[in-house]
Amino acid sequence: MQRRARKTISRREFMRVSAFAAAGAVAVACGADGGPPAEDDAPAAADAQGDEAPAESAAAPSKYNEAPMLAEMVANGQLPPVDERLPLEPLVITPEEEIGDYGGIWNRLATSASDNQLGGKVGGEHLVRYNKDGTQINPNVFESWEVSDDGTTFTFNLRPGMKWSDGEPYTANDLLFYYEDVLLNEDLTPSFPNWLIVGGEPVVISKLDDYTLEFKFASPYALFINVLGSLWGDAFARYCSHYLKQFHINYADEDELEAMMDEAGVEHWYQLFGTKPDTRRNPDTPSYLPWNLSTPSHSDPLIADRNAFYWKVDPEGNQLPYIDAIHWSLVDGKDQLNLRAIQGEVDMQLRHITFDNVPLFMENRERGNYRVMLWNRGQVTDTVLHLNHTNKDPVLREIVQDKRFRYALSLGMNRADINEAVYLGQTEPTQVSPTRNSPVYWEPQAISMTEYDPDRANAYLDEMGLTERDDEGYRLRPDGERLSLVFEYVAIFAAWGDIAELLTSQWKDIGLELISTEIDRSLFGQRLSANELDLGVWHSSGEWNPFIEPRSFVPIVNNYALRQYAFYYNSGGKEGFEPTGDILKAIEIWEEIKTTVDEEQQRALFRQILELNMENLWQIGVTTAPPQPVVVKNYFRNVPEDGMFDDQPRSPSNTAMEQYFIRAGEDT
Template sequence: MSQISRRHLLRTAAAAAGGVMLAACTDGRSDKPDATSPGGGSDKKGDVTEALKRPAKIQESPALKGKGLPPVEQRIPVNPYVIPHRWTGEGKYGGKLKMLAFGATGAANANSIAEFFYGNSPLRFLNDGLDVGPGLADQWSSNDDASEWTVHFREGLKWSDGEPFTVEDILFWWEDLVLPGHNAQTPPPSNISGKGTAVKMTKVDDHTLKFTWDTPQPLFPEQLATYVNGGLGRNGPTWVLPKHYLKQYHPKYNTKVPKDWDTPGGLWEQKADWKRNPDCPTLTGYRCKSFDNNTGIVLERNPYYWVVNTNGDQLPYIDEISFSMQTNAEALKLKIQQGAVDYCQGFFNQVSLADVSTLSRNKDSGHYDILLWNSGDGTGSIFFFNYDYIAKDEKYGKLIRDKRFRQAVSLGWDRKATRKSLYFNQGELTTGTIGPGTAEFHAEPDGPKLYQQWRDSYLGPDPEKAKALLAEIGLKDTDGDGYVEFPDGAPLTIQVPYSADISKPEADKDEQLVADMKKIGLHMKRVPMSPAAFGEQWTAGQLMSHTNWGNANGTSIMVVPNWLVPVNTAYWAPLEAAWYANSASGKNKEELDLAPLKRHPPRMEPEPGDPVEKLTSLYAQAKTEADPVKRNQLVWQMFKIHIEDGPFFMGSTANFPEPIVKNRDLANVPGPKNLALGGITGPWHIPAPATYDPECWYWTNPEKHS
């Protein structure tokens, strides 16, 4: 197999989200073919699924001439990646792109920056996640039972400093950072077999790697396409690092490297992040020109980028991209209205449907359009308990693990009010599921039925039923203050910690949730925290609950199963997820005499018969099942556990549209009608806008944007 691994059964939810247009929104200008948007017509939809041949002639940006570089033909691979989008056309070189990045912890942690660049990924998603196409690798194949995969990488790939890429750059990540020894990173689920053992990587030659598991791994191509990769694990697995540069900061190759080299914020993190270290080579279309954690990042063209347009133009077209840090959401929106922002994707930058009306009033003076892409979201603004809080507090932990308690909270939430205030009555009410675009929801015969059952399972609002469930547990108001206490009379308060950079609409949702819980007699209290402390304490199992996130998907749930089964510490069972993540490293054999929170990292083994143990067991079977029909049946069993023993996470609104703001002079940016599912912005593992190759965007009048 050299191009497409499989076509999902999904033919779905885009109509629900993409067909919804707010009255105040854009006129759809970017969907219509015109003189300033070649290739932008609505008749050119999606991506081709056959690899395109190398153009007869390769051109480069005039800005690179006279820079002392080798000829462009020598800077790109023998077989460069040719962008497959039907909606793109020939562009123009030049100009700068002004972007904003919202966050309270600085440019180093701004997710919107990382989600832009797909250049470090072995494979890539096409057609909003329906298909898988080539990336750094141009060919891949498996044996009969999919327990062995051979991946061939493009010959002639070069890092941004001109040094050759080889499979040693992958083995460096795997052998020197992941495998037992340093354990600076944990292995991604794709590299753990159904028996919990690590994949074996074997170098065939400089451009070919063989991956071998002790169980089948049928979804490996999709897993290779997830996230943007090439970073430090924040937006997905790392996979590839420039060994020729970074080995000087690794103790295996340099005995002078300090012992704390891999601690958070330490030497390795500073040097290995290409977005903040101008000296660190990258394979993306842009490299770091300057970095300031407080003010932002400036990126410049990578002269060795391995991607070209269909006419032979080496990408990117735009000379520079600047991301200016913003800590105030209202100031950010004002800059958009003033025309000081060229592109803004809503989710990462605190721009929501609530802002569309205001932004629309100024779109002509600000010279921008507003597009509505499909979010692919299964929850909207979310709430969930720490299922592993029992390791910190046994009394509260047992209560949280009682499904009746979680069901009472869910039934007490007035989701209609949330949908109205946050999503302007767009999308569908939901208890909270995996994203509606998940392939297994659309597989017959059980998929559609199970989706509806899960969506409606504890929807509410039903305050009386919620109160009855609390009473059934033995919770009652013993002191007459309107709130229930524990059965022994001890006070009961549900803490809702939240990051200080929370957006106002989601803060309003949380306040509504607190008020809704008061109606059923449950005392809920919001607790502000610094963004950095919030993330660290959550993964360490210290926090009682989590709020203000979302759950989206657009592929098979087995590709990124984080919400379905605890395999990632950022989700609803962080300590049991850490146990799974360390199952292949040997760490779980250590520190067994210590309490879960005292281990390094904090982790705990699932209890026999517990829903997490059942989910983990089914996941181990499903991830190795090559027959898609049998695999769906196993996934459906996992759905049933969420329905019967959940909810483990709670949402409010699914499948709502997300606003995208775009300067009218910016071309080769698709409108929702150009894309297979109307665009998909919610799932981090189908990175947007990276999947639409921002490197091919260009200015119709670059001289005005220089």
């Protein structure tokens, strides 16, 4: 027997993280912020419990409104009427402030072509979607879902009549294609994703009809809906089967596929296929997003135009999005981006807008005709120091794997000075921990080893036997070499170069040489994956609800300090370093949490993970993350004042960017 799940998960239920704790009917129309549904008389929605409405005659007036540019295309015979482009029951989005005006160009800046983030943090659409502050999960592509009483089987309902941007139906066949022909294809997916493995067995996905899918797990999966709304659930929705089959070896004509591979300059079919679903780079792929890329990925500006078949409306029946197009101008790095944003060259942006520039933004906001919002973060910190525990240098590896070394680095860090110099005095010392509003926050772990105590730091290093020093006062390794770490960082998200400069001086006082160097992001990723870094830095992610993905606490994915152990975990032992000891124990506890339904037991198990992190200090936090600055033109509306910024809900896409609008006549 199955029970009907709600279409939104409330704060209480969300914090319980049990995806199948609540049952009941689900309302179709949900607000952008996860608030109350749209008014009953909204023209967009038929009664979800009633029969399908009869087809209207061609002469009947439309139930919906559309952008003038689309109405003109309909009149010219270039598009079908809006009623035919929308699903039977479009998703109704309640605007943050008011019903918007159609039209306008949203101007943004990007540091590279792929930095446009289209389909991710800009206009991203998940199967289910977190609301603006991460406290609810709402329906999105999935109209509703049911969960079996034992928590092992999830039945999802798509939106009948929903279409891809080329007008073709969006159906269960597309999601099934991703499962059968991407996830189960070893060329494309050498190791099945662990977030879809529970009780040691991968999920089994079946098509029940054109708009219904069943996900069946071997054991209860209490966290599944939470994870489905995160960045890991994103890929399921974006694979357009009728387009992608021409590049897939199971469907493509062999000669045509070979010709396309030759033209692309690749050796294997999966190299060609892998580039095709990317909405950031490929303007040819049909999408289900509010805007579709319409220029080649190397263009400047890069342009995305509205999707005429987008499947959402506002409460008055206006098809979304309101804005006609997004333009990205390319800039040379974070500093130039911030300078141009200060001068008023963006309409709305938070990507690469850094907190250290807030005084300049505030000083120039009247001249630039913009306002500055400060959003809370779902990240506990924007600076995590990742020591490489599997360093190729065997001497340095042994030093780093000694927790006393990690204790010393943390105690030798003057976080108060960093707070004042970099964060304008607005942060607090912290390790990598759940955020204070998380149900699993534990203060002893959060503040452990965050005091500035160079004497104690030196004592730990002496205890390790690192007592010999060179003429400049730096400690010597057991092999007689100077004790040095190369600190590599990418200058994009935070003032990591400034922090490196401060740490160079602070750690010299405990006898450690820090050599900092700024490198390109792609090179950073390559060196990280190749196990070539000594010390890297990145922001944390998802600590507001670590049950989504505990990357900061368990080496399952993107844990840079323990990345090689994550490779082992995700490859089934084919790659990386085999985890042992407390690292293995943390992984085993996480696997137990995935199948644990009781909320108190989940929290108790996660406390054990935090205890292991506190004892081992696998990675080192600096300070709590400052608020995320958001620069918004005064004529650019429906941007919430109280959004949350974090990777997992793909912020700011979770604020329903499709309902942003440019107030007519004021965009000057």
